[in-house]
Amino acid sequence: MSSNYEPLIPAVSAFNERGVPVSIDFNDVYHPEWGALEQARRVFIRGTNLIDRWRNQDSFTVCETGFGLGHNFLALWQAWRDDPHRPTRLHMVSFELHPFTRRDLELLWQNLPESERRLAAQLVQAWPPLLPGLHRLEFEGGALTLTLAFGSVERLARQVSARVDAYFLDGFAPRVNPEMWSRHLFGQLVRMANAGATAASWCCAGEMRRGLRDAGFLVSKVPGFGGKREITVATLRPGMGQQRIQAPTGSKIVVVGGGLAGAGVAQALMLRGHEVEVLDPVFAQGLGGSHKGHIAAALTPVISRDDDIRARLSRAGVLRALQRWQGLPEPARPRRCGTLELARDAQHAAERLLAVNELGFPSDWVRWVEADEARALTGVGSNRGGLWFADGQLVQPEPLLHALFSLPGLYCTDQLVGSVHAGPAEQWMVCDKHGQVLASAPNVVLANAWHASGLLSGMADVPGLPKLRAIYRLGGQVSNFAAGSFGELKAIVAGEGYCLPAVGKQCVGGSTYTVDPAVSQITTQGHQEVMSKIATLLSVPSGRSNSMPAAMGGWAGWRAAVTDRLPVIGPVSAAPGLWMACAFGSRGLSWAALAGDVIAAQLHGEPVPLERELLQKIAPR
Template identity: 50%
Template sequence: MKARREPLQPAHLTLDAQGVPCSTLYGDVYHSRSGAFDQARHVFLRGNDLPQRWQGRDTFTVCETGFGLGNNFLALWQAWRECGARPQRLHVLSFEAHPFTAADLARALAGHEGEMAGLAQALVDAWPPLIAGLHRLEFEGGRVTLTLAFGRIEYLARQTEARVDAFFLDGFSPRVNPQMWSRELFGQLVRMANEGATAATWCSAGQVRRDLAAAGFLVTRVPGFGGKRQMSRAVLRPGLGRPAPRPQREPVIVVGGGLAGTGVAHSLALRGHAVAVFDPMFRSGPGGSHEGHRSAAMTPALSRDDNPMSRLSRAGILLAHQRWKGLHDAYVRCGSLLRVPESESGLWRAALRELAQPAEWARWCEAHETEAQVGHALRHAGVWLGAGSRVRPAALIAILLAHEGITVHPRAVASIRAGGTGWQVLGDDAAVLGEAPRIVLATATHTPALLAALFPDAHYPRLSAMQRMGGQVAFFRAGDLPCTHAIVAGAGYWLPEDGGIHTGGSTYVFDTAVSEPTESGFDSVAHKVAGLLEIDAARLRAARAQPSGWAGWRVAFSDHLPMIGAVDARESVWLACGYGSRGLSWMTLAGEIIAARLNGEPQVVERELLKSVRAR
């Protein structure tokens, strides 16, 4: 547990007497003085027989044990670009205990020229906030991915899930950085290895070679680079490893066209799956499930102990930002101010110091700063969350479902049965609406009944405790109300104006048969927003817009976590449900978790987080 909770200690760009980047923490250089790219090509690419080994492959995965300045990744990316028989998708999983800030990384890579300069700039532009855990970056339209594992490798190697074809062993020297060369670490690499996986390193130390052999590699020494007489190459022993994934890009049916179903459908379509989405709400258009829902808030979940909900929310929001940042008609990152009760301000200040997350993600905001941050002066402080975003849900859903690999069907799925190519979905009249080898249930409250009919003898304790809630948001005319340019959140939320209308939220209504805007619901929202903005609720009631609000449904579990995972041994039936009020935060995350599993890609979150949301 301690390894996970330790804040990151970033590296600082330092040059030695020869101008080579070096680590003051370990007293070692980041690459050979004979050249970073020449070393990458000789030691790691040729050492793993690349690009020859990936030719004709659909997908290829590399695992690197020390990201450093990213030179190995950039050299690999360039080699992929230049290879005519390259794999369709190249995945890189890279560990780094002490990542550089984006500013230091930019300075270190500033000397590159030509094509490499463009690749380096793309890496800097995509660089994530320095927070421990996994961070997925996408390049080349998603055909090249980089999964960065920030934190101590002895912890994260046990938490990563991948199917690896080649290993770049590139930690600092075993003398100063022994945890990067331990037998335990090599054992975790074998756990992730595909059959015939190879490894290469500049290191030729006898103990390292013996430990690699003990873990399951056949090790040889070959001529080294840059004054080093020898380096090590290795190949996994026959009989070890898993078969390399061979994605079939099989068709998939998604039941449910709301946020959950849309996120899954979009991630699968980006991989080349033909996806059919069924939802009767499509009769009102692709965004029919959120028709009339003008704006919604996507604010990171924040906890003082960085619990699983916070970590999943963070991963989901960062993934969503990569996918949506160009969708200006649907998505605007504006920041959120999380209001904190004055009685808890000391606890939150202490928690932020202990978490030591970068200010770009979360920082304390004093009361005198609120006018500059939000556009409206408040008497009390809070936590500023730079990733807070305003989203137009209906527009977002319509944009994502417009992908050429997705077809939408305005039909309700009444039942599912085995048959044909795998699973058939049937309408109310028992007519077959579609069939596919795999199916994803993302239809909220209808999921338990559909699943029970498929697997009558199975028991899903979390699913049986599903809670359904109605709720509404309220709309207010802009003008004489505080004209904020950021989200204000706490016991409710307030959004910047959109088309002359502010949205405030929200209510939670249990044990109701219908969910629709009501007078009492509007008053409840007005009361919550008045507390957030520190104004009289009468001002909000006087600014009531027409229509005055929108109502919908939420489905959640008691632990406030979503359910994402397969329910059968063949992984042909998946669930994506229970998002509660965080559908925007988790929709892309769920899609990536499912798509990564089906296509043999590195997972986007740690194994313990996958366990926390699994279906069984």
């Protein structure tokens, strides 16, 4: 197990003799007896001078050191809704070591006032599975975001990328939870702070105030209320902090690439008010042309026993896709049918079961199922157990791409990009192979798989990116079969290969991998390889392999990858305005929505929905 891994332990609902919620982990109350919402308004919103400071701003970010029961977020949300001079976009980052389950929160919020109870109902619906790491929730059409950091604040404060305007310092008392009030944490708060950032706390302990002062805040005490004589307020010292950035809302952005990566980026930018032009000759075959004829694909998380980088990225990507795409109309909306990852043999089964037990993930995310339950969940006969991922999704790539590229504010043209270079007035020039300008914009995103390397090689003023220049391509195919060929399949079944529930009269099995072939096309050999994988997956006896159904066509395409098999997402540091979203390998569906929100958040100075160490691993280099 990695030394960085922290199993997430949910909070337990409990109350003291006066009916106030208490933490059994820290032996402290979540809020004063006279009310959490009033504390939120008087201590945190008023103490940070928030209403005056966010007045008519494009964007404003609040960071809270303990989410607890969520009353501060609900009060902040209501204050934002009530203020006619509110910022256009409001973001909150909140840390929580022991989050409550959705069911417990629903019960604990039953006695809220009507206005906050309506907001709490939305929060309950969006509440994520209790998995360690960052979780991005969106409300009010994306104008309000909540980034939950589940895990210890000591570790996760180092991992958050944000530009914070106000801090709600709301942890349990220093005597029972010193980690929440350490100088190390205060140093991280200063790292994230915008110039002029303010802070407020119910706590008034001398050591806490000295720690804030030493970190760089001007600290003072002001009169308290509700039996509390004084509370703490603070302002970052002049000359410290990050400068606020002006979000480029409404500006044009060019995306090169009409596949899944380009679609994920284009959607995220459109949602933030940009005009987005997407260029790819594949659009001559339609907006879903890059996956034309690709009936179905699987979107499934992966786990590893040590919760490695790839597993964490996969988890983040699948959760972003759930948020981003479940609101699409059918047939573009992914079907949440679940995925069964079958164990290969007894040893593999023991390894996977051990991984699930050690990770401690909630059963509504992943759990081990024995053979009988596996058959009931999937509709396929099998004598093996496996891992059940309830959030496994079946995706129809062509309709998905068509829906995303049809969004308002997106303009798709079937032009082949031959070069990209820096132009005058901080513009990037996107040209055809003859050097004629096709489009220009302050920001350009290269989301065109291995072709991105070729465009980079023509940029004399961009230093070498050895990892990205070593990108390689893989060809492969999937095969189509008549619906019912593998029984009444209700869920994705995966292992060395996979088979998917039927879409219409056909179902899909996959897949093959060929390193850098001259062409990627459907072949008889490819069909045989797919059928062999499915036969192994479904435990078809070798003597009966000839009973496998015949393929009825399929789809062939390309994948692009780099040596560590991680995606390449983010800004090219030496070329301001140039961004990358490529090398997605065989997990284009897993990375697409995540890539869009990572790039859009960095461009707009929003809290980034991915830990800093993960951003470093996927950064163009």
